[in-house]
Amino acid sequence: MIVLEDVWKRFPSGPLVAQGITAVFPAGRATALLGRNGAGKSSLLAMIAGTLRPDAGQVVRHGRVSWPVGFAGAFHPDLTGAQNTRFVARVYGVDSRGLLGFVRDVSGLGDAMRQPVRRYSSGMRARLGFAISMGIPFDMYLVDEVTAVGDAAFRRETSALLKARLGQAGAIVVSHAPAQLRGLCTAGAVLEAGRLRMFDDLEEAIAVYQGGGVLRASTHPTPSARGQAGRGASAGGR
Numbered sequence: 001m002i003v004l005e006d007v008w009k010r011f012p013s014g015p016l017v018a019q020g021i022t023a024v025f026p027a028g029r030a031t032a033l034l035g036r037n038g039a040g041k042s043s044l045l046a047m048i049a050g051t052l053r054p055d056a057g058q059v060v061r062h063g064r065v066s067w068p069v070g071f072a073g074a075f076h077p078d079l080t081g082a083q084n085t086r087f088v089a090r091v092y093g094v095d096s097r098g099l100l101g102f103v104r105d106v107s108g109l110g111d112a113m114r115q116p117v118r119r120y121s122s123g124m125r126a127r128l129g130f131a132i133s134m135g136i137p138f139d140m141y142l143v144d145e146v147t148a149v150g151d152a153a154f155r156r157e158t159s160a161l162l163k164a165r166l167g168q169a170g171a172i173v174v175s176h177a178p179a180q181l182r183g184l185c186t187a188g189a190v191l192e193a194g195r196l197r198m199f200d201d202l203e204e205a206i207a208v209y210q211g212g213g214v215l216r217a218s219t220h221p222t223p224s225a226r227g228q229a230g231r232g233a234s235a236g237g238r
């Protein structure tokens with residue numbers, strides 16, 4: 001379970017991405033996190049993961065929470081894919097040989113596992129990050145547009161694996177693709193103008209997200225979206 005308590009965040013000379021967000025993401029439930037480009041979804045995931053500090057308020061994590069899956073910035077560039085995998089295994093206290101075998105199978109990186117990560121393309125790094133995160137039993141997976149990575153075959157495999165994992169754990173999944181969210185999540189949350197509205201029913205969240213005009217490419221909230229954001233109180237756990 002993840003509890004957000006009056007979380008505030010504004011980037012210097014940037015937008016207000018969290019305006020006193022109070023919410024509960026329950027254990028064992030997969031919640032879709034929806035919002036227009038630049039609403040602050042990735043920033044919220046980073047605060048939940050603990051890699052970005054809120055300006056005020058706090059994030060309480062119960063159980064083991066993943067890093068944002070698909071984010072592979074934390075690997076040591078001079079270590080190989082295999083060495084990075086063993087390192088993560090030690091940090092999380094899982095069997096390194098078992099994790100390495102899993103990552104070899106799932107990542108499709110082959111011989112590149114023996115190359116330093118600095119030589120990887122961003123797609124290869126994301127494959128490594130995805131495979132490692134799926135190989136560690138987290139209680140809550142944070143997923144950020146993971147299927148934007150790799151070719152069609154890899155996307156199919158990652159979707160299947162993710163679905164299997166989410167059957168046993170909770171998750172917060174960021175995606176702009178309602179079809180993908182319907183396949184993975186049951187609940188939803190809509191982030192708009194720094195406020196988060198929680199919905200037990202994913203379809204309700206998708207309807208609000210689409211109805212608020214937030215699917216548009218514009219980075220400015222429409223008057224109707226602004227009105228909704230103003231009315232929508234940041235929700236507590238329901």
Ligand SMILES: Nc1ncnc2c1ncn2[C@@H]1O[C@H](COP(=O)(O)OP(=O)(O)OP(=O)(O)O)[C@@H](O)[C@H]1O
Pocket residue numbers: 011012014015017035036037038039040041042043044
């Ligand atoms: N480190 C940073 N410093 C300054 N501004 C930042 C930083 N990180 C993000 N931002 C800004 O904060 C806003 C929210 O960014 P974020 O990536 O969290 O949005 P998002 O909802 O995930 O967007 P998208 O759907 O496009 O991925 C954007 O305007 C972005 O430019």
